[in-house]
Amino acid sequence: MSATQNRLAVLFPGQGSQEKGMGRILAETSAEAAELWIMAEKASGLPLREIYWEGDEAAMADTRALQPAMTAVTLGLWFHLKSKLSPLAGFAGHSLGEYAALAASGMLDVPAVFELTSLRGRLMAEAAGGDGRMAAVLKLSLDAIEDVVREASQATGQVLRIANYNSPGQFVISGAAPAVEAAGALVKERKGRAVPLAVSGAFHSPLMAEPAAELEKVLRRCGLRAASVAPVFHNVTGAPEPDPAKALECMCRQMTSQVRWIDTVAALWQAGARTFVELGPKGVLTKLLAANLKETGEPYTAVAVAAPADAAALEA
Structure with a gap:
């Protein structure tokens, strides 16, 4: 296998992957990870650690809390493990997870990611009135x-x-x-x-047009830079977009557009990814790989990392 076909793809899950206690072990041993939770709580105005470390299922399913909290968990794992995750073919995140991918790639600052995911969660929750x-x-x-x-x-x-x-x-x-x-x-x-599905609205459909328009205003204010670490493969197209202006258009369309995860995984494979590392609870995206890569007929490695101890598999 050539060097260009022995690279890693880092995957970030979205809503539905939450679980009680997520991110706690890392946040209680890493000041950097703890700071991400603090940033998420300031941006959302919610006691996220209390909700996800001590709360119940209903509270954890509230999209207003879930989106910034999941982002704190997945980015905490990325910053903790990034020195071990190379060479990289690219990043991809499923729906909400695409925001963590933008931060990991260097396209978006971490404070902006928490501002956006907190707003996105609130707007999507408010859209549940329909x-x-x-x-x-x-x-x-x-x-x-x-x-x-x-x-x-x-x-x-x-x-x-x-x-x-x-x-x-x-x-x-x-x-x-x-x-x-x-x-x-x-x-x-x-x-x-x-x-x-236990969600509060018709996400990724035209019924999200109004909240998407509100989110777009903040997205355009924040803007995007060119990726400095590795490219992000976007939900809207399933492909990377090296032009920051075009990548921004993808993000502005994301809430009303389809999540083309099949195409995304295929494009990562074509870019040389043979090891797929999912950062976050439950391993939902890892489980989808078997069906998405079946037609390749080639071996691959899948590692689901929900807590620091799971990263031992990266050394194997």
């Missing part, structure tokens, strides 16, 4: 899901789209509640499975 829903669809082909989305949207006259292309066996639909419910029935008829 009737938006999301559901994961399993055991159906992409063609079948596209048919379901079209039929359910036409039947209800409501917004519905495929929001996340997570793997060839896992897609997420997003839209108005009547359309998502109608799609669920159609999925069942086709012997598939639709699993409602």
Whole structure:
């Protein structure tokens, strides 16, 4: 295997990966990691360590707290381990995780990341006043899901789209509640499975246009620089964008656009990534790799790092 095909991709998870106690071990032993939590709490105005180290499931699922807290966890792991993570093919983050990827790459300052994720969480929580829903669809082909989305949207006259292309066996639909419910029935008829997601709105759909416009104002004020560490592979395109102005356009579209995770993993593979390191709880993105890389027919290494001790696998 050539040197260009023995590189690392660093992956940052998003909402749904939270768990009680996340980030605590590192924050209690690393001043740098503790400072990230303090920055996140100042930006969000919320007692994030209390919520995630002592709270309950309902409090931890609140997107206003979740987005800055998850960012503190994943960036804490990055700064703790970055000296061991090279050579790099690139960074990628799933939805919320893309903000941590921007900070790790050097495209965005850490304080700006916490300002943005705190605002993003608040805006998305406020958007929950509508009737938006999301559901994961399993055991159906992409063609079948596209048919379901079209039929359910036409039947209800409501917004519905495929929001996340997570793997060839896992897609997420997003839209108005009547359309998502109608799609669920159609999925069942086709012997598939639709699993409602515990989220507060129709994320990555046109129903997020209003909060996306508010977030865009702050994104444009913060701006982006060229990556100084390694490129970020964007959700919107599944590809890196070396031009900071074009990368900014990707981020401005992210909340209403689809998460093209299948394309993202494929592009990282083409860039030479053969070791994939996920920084954050649960290893959700690590588990998706088998389906996304199956067609390559080649070996790869996947390491899920939720706490410092998990990094021992990087030495193996």
